[in-house]
Amino acid sequence: MTKPHQEAIQQQQQQLAIGGRTLSSRFFLAPLAGYTHLAFRIVMRRQGGLGLCTTDLVQAQTLVSETRKSLELVETCPEDNPLAVQIFSGVVSQLVAGAKWLEDHGYSAIDINMGCPMAKINGCGGGARLMCDTAGATEMVGRVIDAVKLPVTVKMRLGWDRDHTTAPELAAAFENLGVAAVTVHGRTRQQGFKGSVDRAGIKATVEAVKSMPIIGNGDVLTPEDAFSMMQETGCAGVAIGRGAMLDPWIFRKLQDIELGRELFEPSRDEQIEFLSSHFHIMREQHGDFSCLMFRKFAAWYGARLGIPEDLESRLRQFESAAEFDAIVEEIRKRHGERESSVPTALVRVPNGPVERW
Ligand SMILES: Cc1cc2nc3c(=O)[nH]c(=O)nc-3n(C[C@H](O)[C@H](O)[C@H](O)COP(=O)(O)O)c2cc1C
Numbered sequence: 001m002t003k004p005h006q007e008a009i010q011q012q013q014q015q016l017a018i019g020g021r022t023l024s025s026r027f028f029l030a031p032l033a034g035y036t037h038l039a040f041r042i043v044m045r046r047q048g049g050l051g052l053c054t055t056d057l058v059q060a061q062t063l064v065s066e067t068r069k070s071l072e073l074v075e076t077c078p079e080d081n082p083l084a085v086q087i088f089s090g091v092v093s094q095l096v097a098g099a100k101w102l103e104d105h106g107y108s109a110i111d112i113n114m115g116c117p118m119a120k121i122n123g124c125g126g127g128a129r130l131m132c133d134t135a136g137a138t139e140m141v142g143r144v145i146d147a148v149k150l151p152v153t154v155k156m157r158l159g160w161d162r163d164h165t166t167a168p169e170l171a172a173a174f175e176n177l178g179v180a181a182v183t184v185h186g187r188t189r190q191q192g193f194k195g196s197v198d199r200a201g202i203k204a205t206v207e208a209v210k211s212m213p214i215i216g217n218g219d220v221l222t223p224e225d226a227f228s229m230m231q232e233t234g235c236a237g238v239a240i241g242r243g244a245m246l247d248p249w250i251f252r253k254l255q256d257i258e259l260g261r262e263l264f265e266p267s268r269d270e271q272i273e274f275l276s277s278h279f280h281i282m283r284e285q286h287g288d289f290s291c292l293m294f295r296k297f298a299a300w301y302g303a304r305l306g307i308p309e310d311l312e313s314r315l316r317q318f319e320s321a322a323e324f325d326a327i328v329e330e331i332r333k334r335h336g337e338r339e340s341s342v343p344t345a346l347v348r349v350p351n352g353p354v355e356r357w
Pocket of ligand 1: 217241
């Protein structure tokens with residue numbers, strides 16, 4: 001084992017607590033809107049090693065109005081724990097009302113989105129736009145903290161662009177307000193998802209705070225990346241988004257490394273079980289609509305599990321749970337017909353100039 005790994009593991013032995021909750025692991029699932037819904041979180045949690053999940057971002061006001069979509073996004077269950085619900089808005093009163101709604105409805109943690117680069121969110125003053133007005137963002141977060149007893153965390157980028165990397169300044173201000181933790185995606189809004197993650201920027205944020213945990217995020221695709229993120233930046237934990245889609249067993253592997261166990265590799269049956277559980281949990285929440293929702297995962301499972309092309313194609317078209325189960329049976333029987341590979345194209349990120357996203 002390399003020295004960075006050992007040091008990161010020693011850090012792990014002191015458990016990480018956020019907002020009074022001691023977490024079983026420092027490795028978290030980063031929210032990926034459209035993917036990290038309840039069913040995905042549950043199957044991921046069942047693999048082991050996952051410390052905390054966050055919901056997809058939800059517009060704060062829509063929670064108060066209890067729109068169908070927002071209620072779906074925050075749907076959870078006892079197994080989906082520990083969980084933070086992520087809200088966004090550019091309007092203080094909306095954010096406060098959304099936070100209170102979450103408290104009144106029994107949720108246990110609130111995460112404020114300050115990293116989203118999408119125009120429709122930035123145009124209303126939310127997401128990464130908040131990082132442009134440090135006084136305004138501080139006032140906003142302070143108002144949320146004053147309004148609820150729940151722990152409040154913030155997820156941000158390094159700043160709006162290279163000339164305005166406000167993450168360290170904001171993190172220090174948030175710590176003074178009582179924010180429980182800050183996650184930093186090591187890119188600016190201007191970068192979108194391009195270029196590489198600036199770990200020095202995450203490190204500068206770690207150095208700007210006294211003891212509030214900073215969670216490093218961005219481009220962690222392997223357990224080695226997670227340990228080196230902790231080692232290079234001094235961050236207290238790591239949030240993994242696209243890397244968890246590439247390898248849903250990454251959290252389990254991180255745990256195995258820490259415990260000195262042999263590295264887990266899922267058997268073919270375990271992989272098929274993952275696929276099947278994912279769909280059936282989704283179905284418990286969404287009924288037969290899940291047949292449609294599942295389609296976007298077909299290509300990924302096709303590559304990951306080496307599912308023969310014709311069966312992958314059927315996974316894109318099935319219309320009932322019985323049909324799904326029949327396809328899974330076929331997948332089991334025809335094991336080995338197609339080589340599995342690392343899926344690359346699953347999580348789409350927006351293209352073109354970031355100004356037009
Ligand atoms: C498709 C997609 C959806 C995302 N949705 C959210 C979101 O709802 N809230 C959020 O804070 N970040 C969101 N992110 C950003 C990720 O949480 C994460 O910060 C970013 O992808 C970098 O981490 P990664 O390289 O581990 O994926 C999203 C990213 C992608 C690609």
